[in-house]
Each structure stands twice: as C-alpha cells, then as structure tokens.
Amino acid sequence: MSGLRRVAAPLVVSGPCGVAVRDRLKHLTAEDEKVLRLVGDHLGRLACLDLKMRCAAGLEHDTEQWAERKRALTRASSSRWAGSITKATHDQWALARRSQLAHIQSLQAGVRTIAHRLSLPVGEAGSKRAPGGYRSKREWFAKTRRLHVLTDRLQAARADWEAGRVHVVRGGKRLLNTRHHLQTAQLSEEQWRTRWQAGRRFLAADGESGKRFGNETIRVTPGGEVSIKLPTPWAHLANAPHDRYVLASTVAFAHRGEQWRDRIQANRAVAYRIHEDTARGRWYLTASWTIPPVKTVPLAAARAGGLVGVDTNADHLAAWRLDAHGNPVGEPCRFDYDLSGTAQHRDAQIRHALIRLLHFAERHHLAIAIEDLDFTAEKTREKHGRRKKFRNLISGMPTSRLRARLVSMAAELGITVVAVDPAYTSKWGAQHWQKPLTTHNRKTTRHDAAAVAIGRRALGHPIRRRTAPPPAHRSDEQGHRTAQARSGIPGSEEPRPRIPGPRTRSVRAGYGANAGNQEAQHRSGRPAEHEPWHQDSLPLSL
Structure with a gap:
C-alpha cells in the first residue's frame, strides 16, 4: 500500500x-x-x-x-x-x-x-x-x-x-x-x-x-x-x-x-x-x-438496499446491480451510445443512455454509484506520448456533460447518485471479479468487473473479494483466507451468531457455552494454551 x-x-x-x-x-x-x-x-x-x-x-x-x-x-x-x-x-x-x-x-x-x-x-x-x-x-x-x-x-x-x-x-x-x-x-x-x-x-x-x-x-x-x-x-x-x-x-x-x-x-x-x-x-x-438545493439523502440510506455500479466508457455505460453486502445480483447491463456526428446528436445519445440507466435503477428502487471522472489534466500528449489511440479514447468520453445530465435527470426521478474515487477500479475489478463472474453462458468484460468494483467502493466494502476457505480443513496448515478482517478490528474475533435450537440430534446440553469466551479456547496466544491438558480415558463400553 x-x-x-x-x-x-x-x-x-x-x-x-x-x-x-x-x-x-x-x-x-x-x-x-x-x-x-x-x-x-x-x-x-x-x-x-x-x-x-x-x-x-x-x-x-x-x-x-x-x-x-x-x-x-x-x-x-x-x-x-x-x-x-x-x-x-x-x-x-x-x-x-x-x-x-x-x-x-x-x-x-x-x-x-x-x-x-x-x-x-x-x-x-x-x-x-x-x-x-x-x-x-x-x-x-x-x-x-x-x-x-x-x-x-x-x-x-x-x-x-x-x-x-x-x-x-x-x-x-x-x-x-x-x-x-x-x-x-x-x-x-x-x-x-x-x-x-x-x-x-x-x-x-x-x-x-x-x-x-x-x-x-x-x-x-x-x-x-x-x-x-x-x-x-x-x-x-x-x-x-x-x-x-x-x-x-x-x-x-x-x-x-x-x-x-x-x-x-x-x-x-x-x-x-x-x-x-x-x-x-x-x-x-x-x-x-x-430552484432551491435538494436535500441530499444520507450515504447510509443510499446504501441500505444496495445500488447500481456504473462504469463510464467511450461508447457505453456498463452497469451491475449489487446488494447491500456488495454481491453482484442478476446479469450485467450495457447501455450503448454513439458519440460521432453533431453536438446535438451526441447530446441526444447521452440522454437516451442515461434515461435507460435511470429507469433500470428506478424499477429496483436503487441508488446509482458512478466514478467522479475528470480528464482535464490526463489527456495531454506530454503525459501519454505516442498513445494516440488512448488519448483519443479519453478525450471522447463525455465526462462533464454526462455527469451534469445524470445529476439533473436523477434528481427529477428522485434517484440518489453516489460519486466514488476512480482510482484502480478497472484494474482491481478485472483482477478480483472478472474471472469469478465469468461462466459458460456469460462472458464478463473488464468494464462489467469495474462496475462491480465501483459499486463495492460506494457501499464501503473493499474491492477485493473474500476468497473461499482452504480446501482441506480450517487449520493454519494451508493459510487463512486471503481477504479477512485483521485481528485489531472490533468484532473480528467474535463468534458467529448462534441459531436457537439444536441443529442436529447429536448436540448435547450446554454445547457452545464458552464459544464467545476466546480466553477459554485452546488457541495460539490465549491463556488456555499454557494450561495443563489431560485426555479423558476411553469409556469401558468400547
């Protein structure tokens, strides 16, 4: 970092x-x-x-x-x-x-x-x-x-x-x-x-x-x-x-x-x-x-039911719906527009793509998360040199007009817009989400993965996804999960909430009484680790 x-x-x-x-x-x-x-x-x-x-x-x-x-x-x-x-x-x-x-x-x-x-x-x-x-x-x-x-x-x-x-x-x-x-x-x-x-x-x-x-x-x-x-x-x-x-x-x-x-x-x-x-x-x-400024919705309220992450590109908007926990829901959406031709044609294309995006968010009663892009200092030939195609690409992206149009049209429909920092969203989205979201019937693009990364950042979650546990068992032999809470974070060492009632017929009375007491567990760094330990004798019935 x-x-x-x-x-x-x-x-x-x-x-x-x-x-x-x-x-x-x-x-x-x-x-x-x-x-x-x-x-x-x-x-x-x-x-x-x-x-x-x-x-x-x-x-x-x-x-x-x-x-x-x-x-x-x-x-x-x-x-x-x-x-x-x-x-x-x-x-x-x-x-x-x-x-x-x-x-x-x-x-x-x-x-x-x-x-x-x-x-x-x-x-x-x-x-x-x-x-x-x-x-x-x-x-x-x-x-x-x-x-x-x-x-x-x-x-x-x-x-x-x-x-x-x-x-x-x-x-x-x-x-x-x-x-x-x-x-x-x-x-x-x-x-x-x-x-x-x-x-x-x-x-x-x-x-x-x-x-x-x-x-x-x-x-x-x-x-x-x-x-x-x-x-x-x-x-x-x-x-x-x-x-x-x-x-x-x-x-x-x-x-x-x-x-x-x-x-x-x-x-x-x-x-x-x-x-x-x-x-x-x-x-x-x-x-x-x-008009008087509209009172903005608190960020926590905008995140409550999830939102729609949107990645802005030169020819389309890539969107994906996420729930409140940052999990992608359903299929990715793509809203195309053509920025060739006159200024009136380009403006109409942007408005048409945005209204389809807003109608999608309105149907699901969700907010929209989008990158706060500004390429005013990032498209010079001194910065990108011979990368003329890339310079033309970012120069053709209607960042300011799209942002102004989206804010005004979303306010008319009562939809909240959340702006996030665009740093590393495309890179980390492709690294952590493109391959897991690709199936035999769905080819996830880099832009779709970036939309997921933008939505997770707007929800306050890390972009890096939580990986599966080790395949054999949960001991330290094969390492912990690659993305998990650090030990100093409050609540990271607490037990999972116990569902009332026994899950199986083999659960005995009083089981799990000391589950929340970490000091009573035989774990590294706990007082119980240094206490004498005796194995019970085998029952005579065996």
Missing part, C-alpha cells in the same frame, strides 16, 4: 440548482423575424462594446465603473436591457478567467513532464508512476524545442493572468477561425456570415421577482404569448402599448410546463433567451430559473 495514492471517500452528489426548458417559436411572420434580428443586432453591438470596456478594466474594475457602463447602455436601450447585458458580460469575463487559469495549469504540467523526461538518459525505461526517457535522440531533440515553445506560452499566459487580461470572442473562437477554412467546413461566405451574426446577437433578459409573469423585458403569459420590450431606437416598431412587440408565435413547454406555469402565475423570476438556429432556419425560446 506504500505506492498507492489515498482513495477518497464516496459522497452523495448534490442536486442541480437551476432548470432550463426550451420550445420552438413556430409560425413567425417575416416582420417578426425582422424585428428580432434588428433588436438582437443592436443589443449585440452594445454587448460587444460593454465586453470591451470590461476587459480593458481588468483587475481594476469596481462598482463605480460598472455603474458608469450601465448608465451608458441605458441611454441606448433601457435599464433592464442594460442590467442583462452587464451581467452577461461579467459572467463571460469570469468564465474566461477560469479557463485561463486551467490553461496555465495544463502548461505547467506539460513543462514538468517534458523537463523530467529530458533529464533522463535516452532509452531509459519508465515505471508505472513516472515516465522514462525518450526513445531516440531525434525525439529528444524535438522535445527540447517543444519545451521552449510551452515555456514561452506559459510565460505569456502568466503575464496575462497577473495583468488581468483575458481573450474573449463574442460568437465563439471556433466559429471565428472557421472563416479561414470555409472549404473544409463546407460553408460559403454568406452562410458563415449568417452564423456569425446570429452568434453575436443578444436577446436575453434576466427575471425579476414581483413583476408581472416574472419578467418585464421578455414576457411570456400563461397562454404562451411572447412579447418583447423594444429598445429606445426601435420603439417605433411596437405593435402593442408601452413600446412592446408581440410575436405571432406562442410557446407551450412540454417539459416542466406545469412548473413554469405555476412560477409565472406567482410572479416569480424567470429568465428568457431567444436565439436563431441558422442551420435549420428555426427560432427557439429558452426559459430558465433557479
């Missing part, structure tokens, strides 16, 4: 703190789309200018500068639109700041790894915990150049971090770079321009508790009517009183519609966002609101 890292204790995952539902804006007229584009482009330009001012302020930003920015935006729109824009700007700047720190940590890990391998002789073998030297002088020379490149990037990133500079692109850096590779992306310049303009629009409004239907800027009635408060420059386009524009489309949220309707009828805050999907030519409305 000296070379193994400490395994963290399992914990019950907290539920989600927010809800978001979406519906399509159908049957919009040409005038509706024109107004939405004009208003979105105008507010998008204001959001770009506000983000520029926030990035220029850097770490020197204070409440006075924020108030000045909001006053400038109010003159060109309204106070509520200005509040939504400044809040979105602050969130975007904070996200860029966190991403910058994660980038610095990734560069530091790469520099440390390369410097360590360069310090070793060429061709020196590595170990399980530390990589060895590079294979050839050519590779060693190439890595020296890469070390200089990463060092320069690290210095530049640290300088930006200390100065408070962030690099943000409204509309997305990936879409911006696609402009230089239109042929590869199979897009024309006009199609790219349409996507770029749609990505930079701003049509989002924060909710306000106590206001009518929870939002004064983008208002949705219980009947589904959508209206927008127009900014000052476009107030002449209003088709309703108080500079409002009512869309011809209505919405009806199929998912959580009752919750949304109860919320707006009580005038509680609901935030809305309108965006255009240029690839499909559709408009969508997204409603979101916060």
Whole structure:
C-alpha cells in the first residue's frame, strides 16, 4: 500500500440548482423575424462594446465603473436591457478567467513532464508512476524545442493572468477561425456570415421577482404569448402599448410546463433567451430559473438496499446491480451510445443512455454509484506520448456533460447518485471479479468487473473479494483466507451468531457455552494454551 495514492471517500452528489426548458417559436411572420434580428443586432453591438470596456478594466474594475457602463447602455436601450447585458458580460469575463487559469495549469504540467523526461538518459525505461526517457535522440531533440515553445506560452499566459487580461470572442473562437477554412467546413461566405451574426446577437433578459409573469423585458403569459420590450431606437416598431412587440408565435413547454406555469402565475423570476438556429432556419425560446438545493439523502440510506455500479466508457455505460453486502445480483447491463456526428446528436445519445440507466435503477428502487471522472489534466500528449489511440479514447468520453445530465435527470426521478474515487477500479475489478463472474453462458468484460468494483467502493466494502476457505480443513496448515478482517478490528474475533435450537440430534446440553469466551479456547496466544491438558480415558463400553 506504500505506492498507492489515498482513495477518497464516496459522497452523495448534490442536486442541480437551476432548470432550463426550451420550445420552438413556430409560425413567425417575416416582420417578426425582422424585428428580432434588428433588436438582437443592436443589443449585440452594445454587448460587444460593454465586453470591451470590461476587459480593458481588468483587475481594476469596481462598482463605480460598472455603474458608469450601465448608465451608458441605458441611454441606448433601457435599464433592464442594460442590467442583462452587464451581467452577461461579467459572467463571460469570469468564465474566461477560469479557463485561463486551467490553461496555465495544463502548461505547467506539460513543462514538468517534458523537463523530467529530458533529464533522463535516452532509452531509459519508465515505471508505472513516472515516465522514462525518450526513445531516440531525434525525439529528444524535438522535445527540447517543444519545451521552449510551452515555456514561452506559459510565460505569456502568466503575464496575462497577473495583468488581468483575458481573450474573449463574442460568437465563439471556433466559429471565428472557421472563416479561414470555409472549404473544409463546407460553408460559403454568406452562410458563415449568417452564423456569425446570429452568434453575436443578444436577446436575453434576466427575471425579476414581483413583476408581472416574472419578467418585464421578455414576457411570456400563461397562454404562451411572447412579447418583447423594444429598445429606445426601435420603439417605433411596437405593435402593442408601452413600446412592446408581440410575436405571432406562442410557446407551450412540454417539459416542466406545469412548473413554469405555476412560477409565472406567482410572479416569480424567470429568465428568457431567444436565439436563431441558422442551420435549420428555426427560432427557439429558452426559459430558465433557479430552484432551491435538494436535500441530499444520507450515504447510509443510499446504501441500505444496495445500488447500481456504473462504469463510464467511450461508447457505453456498463452497469451491475449489487446488494447491500456488495454481491453482484442478476446479469450485467450495457447501455450503448454513439458519440460521432453533431453536438446535438451526441447530446441526444447521452440522454437516451442515461434515461435507460435511470429507469433500470428506478424499477429496483436503487441508488446509482458512478466514478467522479475528470480528464482535464490526463489527456495531454506530454503525459501519454505516442498513445494516440488512448488519448483519443479519453478525450471522447463525455465526462462533464454526462455527469451534469445524470445529476439533473436523477434528481427529477428522485434517484440518489453516489460519486466514488476512480482510482484502480478497472484494474482491481478485472483482477478480483472478472474471472469469478465469468461462466459458460456469460462472458464478463473488464468494464462489467469495474462496475462491480465501483459499486463495492460506494457501499464501503473493499474491492477485493473474500476468497473461499482452504480446501482441506480450517487449520493454519494451508493459510487463512486471503481477504479477512485483521485481528485489531472490533468484532473480528467474535463468534458467529448462534441459531436457537439444536441443529442436529447429536448436540448435547450446554454445547457452545464458552464459544464467545476466546480466553477459554485452546488457541495460539490465549491463556488456555499454557494450561495443563489431560485426555479423558476411553469409556469401558468400547
């Protein structure tokens, strides 16, 4: 155990703190789309200018500068639109700041790894915990150049971090770079321009508790009517009183519609966002609101009736049901998904696999145990070198999205999720459970065995299974069981609970009276071992 890292204790995952539902804006007229584009482009330009001012302020930003920015935006729109824009700007700047720190940590890990391998002789073998030297002088020379490149990037990133500079692109850096590779992306310049303009629009409004239907800027009635408060420059386009524009489309949220309707009828805050999907030519409305944190179930209660251990893989979820004692029950389950194609397709595949897993756990009234995976620092080429297939494998595993989806969907069904440390689950599961669980009619995979290991760790049991006793007898001649409680653990030396009543006709009266008194037994290390012992004489009847 000296070379193994400490395994963290399992914990019950907290539920989600927010809800978001979406519906399509159908049957919009040409005038509706024109107004939405004009208003979105105008507010998008204001959001770009506000983000520029926030990035220029850097770490020197204070409440006075924020108030000045909001006053400038109010003159060109309204106070509520200005509040939504400044809040979105602050969130975007904070996200860029966190991403910058994660980038610095990734560069530091790469520099440390390369410097360590360069310090070793060429061709020196590595170990399980530390990589060895590079294979050839050519590779060693190439890595020296890469070390200089990463060092320069690290210095530049640290300088930006200390100065408070962030690099943000409204509309997305990936879409911006696609402009230089239109042929590869199979897009024309006009199609790219349409996507770029749609990505930079701003049509989002924060909710306000106590206001009518929870939002004064983008208002949705219980009947589904959508209206927008127009900014000052476009107030002449209003088709309703108080500079409002009512869309011809209505919405009806199929998912959580009752919750949304109860919320707006009580005038509680609901935030809305309108965006255009240029690839499909559709408009969508997204409603979101916060919910109080769900009180988590105690870990002991989640373990009471057993649980379902789940092993996450690049193309499927391997699951196995375990009872409260850590024994596998029934047959293993496999929930496949395909992560090729578009982001919408991948997200749908994940949701489909998770809902099948949740329905399985709901039928048996069990909690779900899953690994707390995070590959952000474990998929670099400096760490895994030429293992490109393995890097692609772990990069394709949707760890963060799957975790977020599972938590939110499980909370809706009232299913508890237990997160465990992923250390050694695949290795120890295959070592101790793959062969014993394989039969003539069932071929247990390494992932199925890992699911058993994850479930046992969530239940508080060791992954190593308790082996059978020695084949001949229970003496010390052939050794004890390989996995058993140590002598210092309370209760390890106590007798098994005795079932009332004799088991056989040969049990005499008073049998087992001293079974719980270990000092009275003739065992090594007990006082009775040193007492004189006399064998009874044979009965005369023999």
